[in-house]
Amino acid sequence: MATQTKPILHGYFRSSCSWRVRIAFALKGIEFDHLPVNLIKDGGQQLTDQYKALNPMQQVPAVQIDGITLSQSLAVIQYIEETRPGPRLLPADPKKRAQVRMISDLIASGIQPMQNLYVLQKIGAEKLQWGQHFIQRGFEALEPILKETASKYCVGDEISMADICLVPQVYNAERFKVDVDQFPTIKRLNQTLMKVDAFKLSHPSCQPDTPADIRT
Amino acid sequence: MANQTKPIIHGYFRSSCSWRVRIDFALKGIEFDQVPVNLIKDGGQQFTEQYKGLNPIQQVPAVQIDGITLSQSLAVIQYIEETRRGHRLLPTDPKKCAQVHMISDFIASGIQPVQNLYVLQKLRAEKVQWAHNFIQRGFEALEPILKETAGKYCVRDEISMADICLVPQVYNAERSGCCSVPNKRLNQTVLKVDAFKESHPSCQLDTPFRGK
Numbered sequence: 001m002a003t004q005t006k007p008i009l010h011g012y013f014r015s016s017c018s019w020r021v022r023i024a025f026a027l028k029g030i031e032f033d034h035l036p037v038n039l040i041k042d043g044g045q046q047l048t049d050q051y052k053a054l055n056p057m058q059q060v061p062a063v064q065i066d067g068i069t070l071s072q073s074l075a076v077i078q079y080i081e082e083t084r085p086g087p088r089l090l091p092a093d094p095k096k097r098a099q100v101r102m103i104s105d106l107i108a109s110g111i112q113p114m115q116n117l118y119v120l121q122k123i124g125a126e127k128l129q130w131g132q133h134f135i136q137r138g139f140e141a142l143e144p145i146l147k148e149t150a151s152k153y154c155v156g157d158e159i160s161m162a163d164i165c166l167v168p169q170v171y172n173a174e175r176f177k178v179d180v181d182q183f184p185t186i187k188r189l190n191q192t193l194m195k196v197d198a199f200k201l202s203h204p205s206c207q208p209d210t211p212a213d214i215r216t
Numbered sequence: 217m218a219n220q221t222k223p224i225i226h227g228y229f230r231s232s233c234s235w236r237v238r239i240d241f242a243l244k245g246i247e248f249d250q251v252p253v254n255l256i257k258d259g260g261q262q263f264t265e266q267y268k269g270l271n272p273i274q275q276v277p278a279v280q281i282d283g284i285t286l287s288q289s290l291a292v293i294q295y296i297e298e299t300r301r302g303h304r305l306l307p308t309d310p311k312k313c314a315q316v317h318m319i320s321d322f323i324a325s326g327i328q329p330v331q332n333l334y335v336l337q338k339l340r341a342e343k344v345q346w347a348h349n350f351i352q353r354g355f356e357a358l359e360p361i362l363k364e365t366a367g368k369y370c371v372r373d374e375i376s377m378a379d380i381c382l383v384p385q386v387y388n389a390e391r392s393g394c395c396s397v398p399n400k401r402l403n404q405t406v407l408k409v410d411a412f413k414e415s416h417p418s419c420q421l422d423t424p425f426r427g428k
Contacts, residue, residue, distance in 0.1 A: 056357035057326055068311055072325065075317035082310045094298045095284055101291035109288065109325040110273055119330060122349070133338070141272035 007032040007065035010054060012039050013207035016112060016168030017073040018061040022207075023164045024077045026198035028086035036209035039117055059118070074108055077161055089161045096156060099149045103142070103162035107169045111138030115172065131176040139173065139183050142166075146185045154189055159196065167193050171204065223248040223281040226270060228255050229420035230391075232328055232384030233289040234277040238420075239380045240293045242411035244302040252422035255333055275334070290324055293377055305377045312372065315365045319358070319378035323385045327354035331388065347392045355389065355397065362399055370402060379406045387417065 009025070009032050011018025025032050037060050038045045045051060046058045055062035055071045062071045066083070070076050081089045090097050113119065114134035120127040149155045154162035170190040173180055180187050193199050205216040223241070225248055227234025241248050253261045253276050261267060262274045271278035271287045278285055279292045282299070286292050297305050307313045329335070331347040339346055365371045370378035379402070386403045397403070406412055417423060 056360045057322065057354070058357070059326075066311070068314070070314055070318055072318045072321035074325075075314050075321050078317055079310060079314035082313065094295060095282070097298065098284070098286050098291050098295035101294055102286055102288045105288035105291055105324070106273060108321070109290075109329050110275075113325050113329045114335060122346070130338075138273070141274070144272050 007063055008035055009033070009061055009063050010035045010037050010051070011061040012037055013204045013210045015039065015060045016172050017059070017108075019168040019171070019202055019204060020073040020164050021061050021063060021076050022202035023167070023198050024080055024089060024161075026202050027089065027159065027164075028080055028084050030080065030084060030086075034208050036207075038209065044117075059116070074104060074161065074165075077164065081161075088158065089164070091155060091158065091160060099155050100160045100162045103145060103149065103154055104165045106138065106142055106145070107165040110141070111135055111169060112172070115176065128176065131172075132178055135169070135173045135176055135178045138169075139178065139180075139186060143183045143185055146189065150185055150189060152192065159193070163189070163193050166190065167199055223279055224251055225249070225277050225279050226251045226253050226267070227277040228253055229423045230417045231255065231276045232388050233275070233324075235384040235387070235415060235417060236289040236380050237277050237279060237292050238415035239383070239411050240296055240305065240377075242415050243305065243375065243380075244296055244300050246296065246300060246302075250421050252420075254422065275332075290320060290377065290381075293380065297377075303375065305375070305380065307371065307374065307376065315371050316376045316378045319361060319365065319370055320381045322354065322358060322361070323381040326357075327351060327385055328388070331392070344392065347388075348394050351385070351389045351392060351394045354385075355394075355399070359399065362402065366402060368405060375406065375409065383407060383412055 007030065009018065009021055011021065011034065037051060039060065046060060052058055054069055057071060061073060062069055063076045070079060077089060090100055111134055115131035120131060123130045146154060151157045153159050154166055166186065167190055170180060170186060204210060205214060223246065225234065225237055227237065227250065253267060255262055255276065262276060268274055270285055273287060277289060278287045286295060293305065306316055327350060330350045336343045336347060362370060367373040369375050370382055382399060383403055383406050386397055386399065389397050
């Protein structure tokens, strides 16, 4: 599919969902423009009318690509998979594909939504415990699944959408002080993936909107 | 792909995620066995060691099919899409396909998880308001998206995975007494389709008294 203009990613350096899309773009070698949406400043720039028109859910990321606007990181990733060449992000085998989707959804529906910013703001003072609980619970479920499916990466020996979801969630786990050492398969996979350029380049510590005091 | 045995859905009559899979099987004309997992009785049968062995996240549904066990309803639905014939649930056009994914994920990640049973049980108080807030917020965001994408169904004029996600979420909204349910026209249209009627929570094997 011919693309005339670069995609635009509206995201936040530390948003795990935005990071997933950055990883996918990097793996596919797709250049894109960043438009930062600061989730904290000015009461949260995702709550402006302008951003709401782009993404009515008022969350990040939103991606403008090929004349359409997409939200929901996995929808974006699967669109890129279907329209861009480059390494596969979903295996050819239907059973392995299903495992990739299952792991991705376990993270993207089963863990992350319970510890995203909007929910934590509603929880209030106990947000750290709340976030820890859901990440802990999610990783306790994920560890035995990955023990079955993983080889070098989450499913077999090729990087997939499951790896794209895992790494940002481990980053979140560390931010919530969940001890990832409890989950040896998750830990090993994360360490392996963090050596891959696409994961390093897209890391929250080195984005255009990363604050100077945490930039590396 | 040769299928020797019927798939098994481990689910709950009223679980919206289980309902999605039932709708999908019905749309594809796939016969299956149901093993009920009562989310309330005995402290919740999803918490047994036996069920945990099947689905470590201890939620429904879990589906045994073609020698593997899958959880996460959208992973199941897309596996069925790729391995069975029948009505397409994902458009061939990549942009429309992306819209179906977006709407489905909107519901399956953006609304349902934050008002599911486990989360509500964890809240100290105000469960009803919590559920209302998240469903209302999600539906308010979904309405303008559907205005753009919908024809007869969520995305143009063919039933898709997006419709499969919408109807059970509207059911949840109505159960929680959520006052304004947008997308009424779509929901009403889709509920007339046999696959949605047959798989409705009111008429499952484990529906109490076969009532609401």
